[in-house]
Amino acid sequence: MRTEVGAGARASRGPLRIALLGCGVVGSQVARLLAEQAVDLAARAGGPLEIAGIAVRRPELPRASGVDSSLFTTDPAELVTRPDVDIVVELIGGVEPARSLLLAALDAGTSVVTANKALLASDGAALHRAASANGADLYYEAAVAGAIPLLRALRESLAGDVVRRVLGIVNGTTNFILDQMDSLGSDFDAALGTAQRLGYAEADPAADVQGTDGAAKAAILAGLAFHTEVTSGDVFTEGISAITADDIASARALGFVIKLLAICERCDGGVSVRVHPAMIPRVHPLAAVHEAYNAVFVEATAAGRLMFYGAGAGGQPTASAVLGDVVAVARNRRAGLRGPEPARYAELPIVPMAEALTRYYISLDVADQPGVLAPVAEVFARRGVSIKAVRQEGRGEDASLIIVTHTARESALAGTVADLAAMPVVRAVGSVLRVEGEEGE
Ligand code: NAP
Numbered sequence: 001m002r003t004e005v006g007a008g009a010r011a012s013r014g015p016l017r018i019a020l021l022g023c024g025v026v027g028s029q030v031a032r033l034l035a036e037q038a039v040d041l042a043a044r045a046g047g048p049l050e051i052a053g054i055a056v057r058r059p060e061l062p063r064a065s066g067v068d069s070s071l072f073t074t075d076p077a078e079l080v081t082r083p084d085v086d087i088v089v090e091l092i093g094g095v096e097p098a099r100s101l102l103l104a105a106l107d108a109g110t111s112v113v114t115a116n117k118a119l120l121a122s123d124g125a126a127l128h129r130a131a132s133a134n135g136a137d138l139y140y141e142a143a144v145a146g147a148i149p150l151l152r153a154l155r156e157s158l159a160g161d162v163v164r165r166v167l168g169i170v171n172g173t174t175n176f177i178l179d180q181m182d183s184l185g186s187d188f189d190a191a192l193g194t195a196q197r198l199g200y201a202e203a204d205p206a207a208d209v210q211g212t213d214g215a216a217k218a219a220i221l222a223g224l225a226f227h228t229e230v231t232s233g234d235v236f237t238e239g240i241s242a243i244t245a246d247d248i249a250s251a252r253a254l255g256f257v258i259k260l261l262a263i264c265e266r267c268d269g270g271v272s273v274r275v276h277p278a279m280i281p282r283v284h285p286l287a288a289v290h291e292a293y294n295a296v297f298v299e300a301t302a303a304g305r306l307m308f309y310g311a312g313a314g315g316q317p318t319a320s321a322v323l324g325d326v327v328a329v330a331r332n333r334r335a336g337l338r339g340p341e342p343a344r345y346a347e348l349p350i351v352p353m354a355e356a357l358t359r360y361y362i363s364l365d366v367a368d369q370p371g372v373l374a375p376v377a378e379v380f381a382r383r384g385v386s387i388k389a390v391r392q393e394g395r396g397e398d399a400s401l402i403i404v405t406h407t408a409r410e411s412a413l414a415g416t417v418a419d420l421a422a423m424p425v426v427r428a429v430g431s432v433l434r435v436e437g438e439e440g441e
Contacts, residue, residue, distance in 0.1 A: 015048040016330050019079045019110075021055045021101060022091035023063055023072070026115060026142070029319035030089060032066035034326075041323070045330035053079045055092075064315075080105040087329050089322060090114040099123050106130035106138070111333065113325040115142035115318055121216035121232040124223065128341065137332055137339050139325035144217040145170055145294045147317030148310040149324070154224040154298070155342055161300040163225040165265040167436065168296030169289050170217040172312045173208035174240050174260040176200045176292040178248075178277075182257055183290075187245045200292050210239035214262050214275040222264035222273040225298070227346040230273055236353040238276035247431045250363060250402055251279050254391070257287045261436055262296075270349035272356050278436040279361050286437075354411040359388070361404050363430035364420060368399035372425050376401065379423070383416040384408070398427055404435060 018034070020027055034041065034051060042048040051068070055076035063069060073079055080088050080101050088105040090112060092098050098119050102112050107130055114120070120127070120143050131138035141151050145168075154163065169175050173195060180191035192209065195201035207213045215235040222230040240260050251258050256279035264273045280287055285307060289295040294312025299305050311317035332339050366372050373390065380387050386406040393400045405413070413432070421429050 015050040016045070016086040016333060017050050017052040017084050018326065019052050019055070019076075019082065019085045019088045019105075020071075020091070021076050021080070021088065021098070022093070023054050023056050023067060024091065025315045026318045026322065027054070027089075027091035028064040028067050029315040030091065030322050031068070032064055033316075033319055033323055035066050035068070041327065045327045046334040047330070049326065049330060052082060052085050055079050076101050077104065080110065081108055085110055086333060087326060088112050089326060090116055091322070092116070093118065095119050095122055099126075102127060103130050106134055106136050109134045109136050111137035111139075111329045113139045113322055113329060115140065115322060117143040117213070117216040117220060118232075121219040124220070124231075125229055125344075128344075132341060135338060137329045139329055139339065140220075141325050142318045142321035144220050145296060145308065146172075146310070146312040146314065147320045148294060148296070148308045148312065149321070150296055150298075150308045151220070151224060153306070153308070154221070156340060158298070158300055158303065159340075159343075161302045163266075163298060163300045165263070165299040166221045166225050166296060167261060167263050167265070167286075167299075168308075169259055169286060169294050170221075170262045170296065170312065171208055171211075171214045171260055172292030172294055173201045173205065174211075174214070175289060175294070177209070178240060178243070178258055178260065179290050181243070181245060181248045182252070185245060185249070188241060188243060209241050211237040211260065211275045214260060218262040218264055218273050218275050221262065221296075222271060223344070224342050225264055226266065226271050226348055227343050228271060228348045229344055230271075230350065234273055234350045236274040236276065236356075240277050242431075243277055244431070247363070247433065250431075251361070251433075254279075254361070254389070254402065254404065255282050256280060256361075256435070257282055258433065259286060259289070261286075263436065266348075267351055267355075267357065269355070270351045272351045272353075274353060274356065276434060278358075278434045280435070280437040284437045354409070354414070356410045357407050358410070359405050359407050359435035360385075360413050361402070361431070361433045361435055362417065362420075364401040364403070365398050365427040365430060366401050367425045367427065368394050368397055369425070372399070373401070375423065375425060376403075376420065379419045380405070380416055383412045383419065385412050385416050400430075
């Protein structure tokens, strides 16, 4: 469904003018492709697309070839409110000043394209309200999974279905690190170092390895999938820095691989949204996602299982998604219409992590003595956590016990782990990892 644009809209055959905020990894590729593909883009957008100005912090820096530095300005606030600007493309990142700039643009009736997951996951509702109140478009395909056309699928293609679950790898940096650990047997620090050397991880990798980047993306995905307001603060988040080479080796021995997953699912009483490392069976399609690629499963009642796969980051792939949005917004403006808005009518409650249902892998260091398994199993039984598989390896006076459970409630598992830690025969509780992928897979 489309709605008519407000009074601020210009629906002419003349050029549509773009204010580009940021000319870094993504912005420079957007500027280059707008220049190099101008003829094709004009044909698809219904008329020429012109850059009115490019906001940067340091205009003196060298930029990618094809970027016209005569368009640079260090005053983004002036640029977004110029009367001849039709579309603001925000590729600065972070919450401020991006938030104020985009609200100023939307308040003036100017449509916005952004790749800014952090901003959308914290202030998406305010941006949508401003877009709606002023008859402007707000598009952000590039904010989740880079080049992969995933948000449009959730927002438009699946608008007639009931999405039950979105499960996937949405952070390429952590997938690269875990893939290195799995394929080379390296530990976390060595794999992170390789990722940094090859440009897959930032000098400050915190947002990636601590899971906050994934949490912002999960919030955006859950909001669209379940027609509900979700912010990154609603997302249970655990990163990968505690994953050891031993965890990876144990997972391998059990036929699993460890991935950082974003999981958004309907459950009793609402929706569960979480980002954490999880073991998945090696036969699961997500196990075959290597290096820095992204892949997302969407499960819907009528459509069944859909899988989206591709480059989740990088200047050019992300610019592809940004330009797709620019063309969509340009077509809307030419037609004097707005694109469809995500419907946030459902208001499903966010279920606390303690209520989440999943399976678990637990490694314990125990005394290597006869009969040690019985009291350990008794703790699981008392907490109502059913054991699926046990592996025991002797190591001198100690033994290592690896336990995989059937589906259990997070709170029951937490109680089990606390009880285990207090047992005299348990020397240490090693790793506790969630196991995803359906039972029997
Ligand atoms: P980046 O390389 O750091 O570029 C940021 C750009 O914004 C730079 O050109 C910088 O100017 C400019 N800038 C920063 N603060 C500014 C300010 N106050 N005023 C004017 N200009 C300012 O970032 P990026 O990697 O292109 O990412 C941009 C956005 O895309 C982020 O929201 C990011 O999350 C998202 N995204 C990125 C990727 C990716 O692969 N990189 C993938 C998906 C989504 P100077 O160059 O002068 O410093």
